[in-house]
Amino acid sequence: MQSVCRVAVSAANYAFDRLYDYDIPEELRGKVQPGVRVIVPFGKGSRTCEAIVVRMGCDPKAEYARKSICRVLDAEPVMDAHLLRLAAHLCSTLFCTFYDCARAMLPAGLWFRRVERYTLAEEIPEAQRAQLAQEYPALSVFTRRKRTATAKEIAKKCSELPAEQLDALCTRGVLTFSSEFDRRVSDKTVTMYGLAMPDDEAMRLAERGRSPVRMEVVSALMHEGALSRHDLQYLSGASNEVLRAMVKKGMLCQWEEEAFRLPEQEELPPRQDFVLSPQQQAAYDGMEPLLLSGHPEAALLFGVTGSGKTQVYLRLIERTLREGRSAIVLVPEIGLTPQLIRKFMAQFGEITAVLHSALSVGERYDSWKRIRSGAARVIVGTRSAVFAPARNLGLLILDEEQDDAYKSENNPRYHARDVAKYRAMQENALVVFGSATPSIETFYGAEIGKYPMFLLRERYAGTQLPEVTIADMRGLIRQGYTGAVGPVLRQAIDTCLAQGHQCILFLNRRGAARQVVCTACGWTPQCPSCSVSMTYHSVNHRLVCHYCGHTEPLPRVCPSCGCTHLKTDGIGTQRLEQELHELFPETSVLRMDADTTATKGAHAKLLAQVADGKADILLGTQMVTKGLDFDNVTLVGIIDADQALFAQDYRARERTFSLLTQVVGRAGRRGIQGHAVIQTYSPENPVILNAARQDYERFYEEEIEMRRALQCPPAAQIVVLTASAERERDVLEALVAVKARLESLMAGQFADFCYPVLGPAPAAVVRVQNRYRYHLSIRCPEGRRRRELIGGVLREFAANSKFRPVTLYADINPMQV
Ligand SMILES: Nc1ncnc2c1ncn2[C@@H]1O[C@H](COP(=O)(O)OP(=O)(O)OP(=O)(O)O)[C@@H](O)[C@H]1O
Ligand SMILES: [Zn+2]
Missing domain, CATH: 3.40.50.300 (P-loop containing nucleotide triphosphate hydrolases)
Known part of the structure; x- marks a missing residue:
């Protein structure tokens, strides 16, 4: 029986990620096989960590003293030979660690998490603890009642884990240390909140405290009864601290609820026998x-x-x-x-x-x-x-x-x-x-x-593809049209409804209005941690950053000039819904977007309503573009086709064409001739014209030419190296160094693999969550030399302590460049 094996270690960062050899102790020999996870000592301090056995045997050339496996976690392999090989292939082509791949491949429920606990020794009285805390601030985490703390809690309170203090305290016998593996049980429950006192009393308390946030919390709960933490924070903007304080004050009660019930045992449609056309x-x-x-x-x-x-x-x-x-x-x-x-x-x-x-x-x-x-x-x-x-x-x-x-x-x-x-x-x-x-x-x-x-x-059963009309929106404002639905689309909706059919309207945005602008000085609200403007949501009258989720109330006056005329510019799904109610008062309108489908099953319920004919107009974002198959929908309206067209990346045209074709394709799928209206400000744009003709092949011919000219996939492959850090200067310095390194390698050792390195260029959104992001890009073919060059440079980077504040990763043909 094999007495050594090679494992991939979870704690290895990219610079040190390779297979390590371990001895298999006598008593574990029958249990260790490729694909099972084990616990091994790793690194200088030999701290234990998880690893996965990749193969049996060892590297005869390895020059280090082998350590031994401590424990076997799985009775049978969690990855078979195919999946192990796949992980190895992915980590070499995608420039990540073996464990990054293993984590993506295995279900979260399988992961073990190590919990390190420190416990205050029984015989240490409170007075002595308080005194020792002056010398060892880490002890302030403990109190009379709280005698045990996890390493994570301590690290959080002390801003970083005070390992030396903790070691010293353990040596002195003040603390004891234990480490164990727990099966991860996250995600299963959500925290729910409700009012713990009568409505009016809670409101009075919040008003007395002059706290607008608390008043928002109370009023949200007065309307909804109970809300999950996520929804409550969305509606009120309250932070975790605010909620915690309100629970402590007895205003709110909090409990855990099963996040998801078992998948609903809904009745399935009977199995249908069909004959292929x-x-x-x-x-x-x-x-x-x-x-x-x-x-x-x-x-x-x-x-x-x-x-x-x-x-x-x-x-x-x-x-x-x-x-x-x-x-x-x-x-x-x-x-x-x-x-x-x-x-x-x-x-x-x-x-x-x-x-x-x-x-x-x-x-x-x-x-x-x-x-x-x-x-x-x-x-x-x-x-x-x-x-x-x-x-x-x-x-x-x-x-x-x-x-x-x-x-x-x-x-x-x-x-x-x-x-x-x-x-x-x-x-x-x-x-x-x-x-x-x-x-x-x-x-x-x-x-x-x-x-x-x-x-x-052809469509099944000889149904024709929809007829498409391009509605030119230019100049409508001068004629006095201010709404989102132009005259052509309005006429088409009228006809469709008069015939008792249904229609789908697509708008590529969410929120009641897109942007807030001060009509006097042009001010727009910016997210404090990202370099983007925030969007106004009318349900909760708040500004939301779609990158990081930060929200704040819409100010009453412009913070820059003090004027009160803030214009909420652009049209969102909520505004469109209102407009439709005004245009077609007798009609039932359903809105489907991220907000109306936030709860589990909401999406399916909305769709069932459309299928049952309970809604005349289904209006929505991206969600209405794909896969829908309704008998009675004969009209599709695209409110603003230009939305995605002018994004600055090479896939914008493809995305727009595909989106338009998909949405148009929702109309007239059962015998009745369908119709679609595409509203646009660029009616001569070839992408829009081809989408209106539903002529994929022509689109392809034009697009592939463009890709060749721009040297974009599939004509060339693009490797993008993105760096991010809190300080802009760190990012730029790091990328300049990486670029120089790549260029010098390509001038020497990699002379056979020499391609221009472009950048550093700012990412589409430069700052996200207070981190600046820039990238380098290289157009070069896939292969062994690319893996060696890029992998080598990334490894050097990860090992260089000078670049510690900067994260750097590679992405092959990213969706957005
Ligand atoms: N051989 C068949 N027998 C009976 N019904 C069929 C048959 N083929 C297709 N249909 C029906 O035609 C409709 C369209 O088929 P389906 O949804 O598979 O199209 P699709 O190609 O996936 O379209 P899309 O790309 O627009 O989603 C469906 O309602 C489906 O039930
Ligand atoms: Zn943000």
């Missing part, structure tokens, strides 16, 4: 041999909106199951596609597992275990479900494969599309990219013959 059948027939080939395969299913891509997926999955293999279906956002999920659940029943972030940690952990055991073989989920431990994986499907949600913006910064391709390659599976508007990268791949493309050119 000839074009669906042709697409299926093309892909079936790929599925059965036993080799890695990839295919693009390019089908117009409403062409019935879902039915093709269902058939492919059935076939996969018959082969005894499993399938993973990825969707951009579960919340947005409840209809799609129901179809899968109805078709495959209890062998379906759903994985997404709105499930509680426990629920996700349970799903994960069902998948690992092989009980669940159809996995539907969002981005991270691409890591599901599916048994004998045969098929991976990415629906709406162009969606930005498939790219992770946090470490590890992976793209689900690349991970899916890698898994397909390792496990001899088929990966299908489905979309009505494929990403330029994927379509390019099909064009150059990397993978076959299957077309669904």
